[in-house]
Amino acid sequence: MYVQxxxxxxxxxxxxxxxxxxxxxxxxxKECIDVITQLSAIRSSVDRIIGVIVAENLKNCLENPEIDKENQSKKIEKAIEMIIKK
Incomplete structure (x- = not known):
C-alpha cells in the first residue's frame, strides 16, 4: 500500500x-445546531478526500501519459471537471 x-x-x-x-x-x-455543525465538518472532510483522489488521478495522467492523445486529453478534462464541479 503506498502512502497516498x-x-x-x-x-x-x-x-x-x-x-x-x-x-x-x-x-x-442533541441540539440541532450541534448535529448540523458535525455534518458540515463531515462534508468538508469528504470534499477533501475527493480532492486528494482527483488530484492523484490527475497527477498520474500527467506523469504517465497515454499513447492516445485524445484519450489522455479526455481524462485530464474529466479530472478538472471533477475538481471544479464542487
Whole structure:
C-alpha cells in the first residue's frame, strides 16, 4: 500500500467515525445546531478526500501519459471537471 492510499483510507476511517458520532448525537437528541455543525465538518472532510483522489488521478495522467492523445486529453478534462464541479 503506498502512502497516498494510506492517507485516503485514514481520512475515510475518520469520516466514518464522525458519522457514527452524529448518529449517537441524534439518538441522544442533541441540539440541532450541534448535529448540523458535525455534518458540515463531515462534508468538508469528504470534499477533501475527493480532492486528494482527483488530484492523484490527475497527477498520474500527467506523469504517465497515454499513447492516445485524445484519450489522455479526455481524462485530464474529466479530472478538472471533477475538481471544479464542487
Amino acid at each position: 492510499e494510506k492517507t485516503i483510507l485514514n481520512r475515510l476511517k475518520r469520516a466514518e467515525g464522525q458519522l457514527r458520532g452524529v448518529q449517537k448525537m441524534v439518538e441522544d437528541q
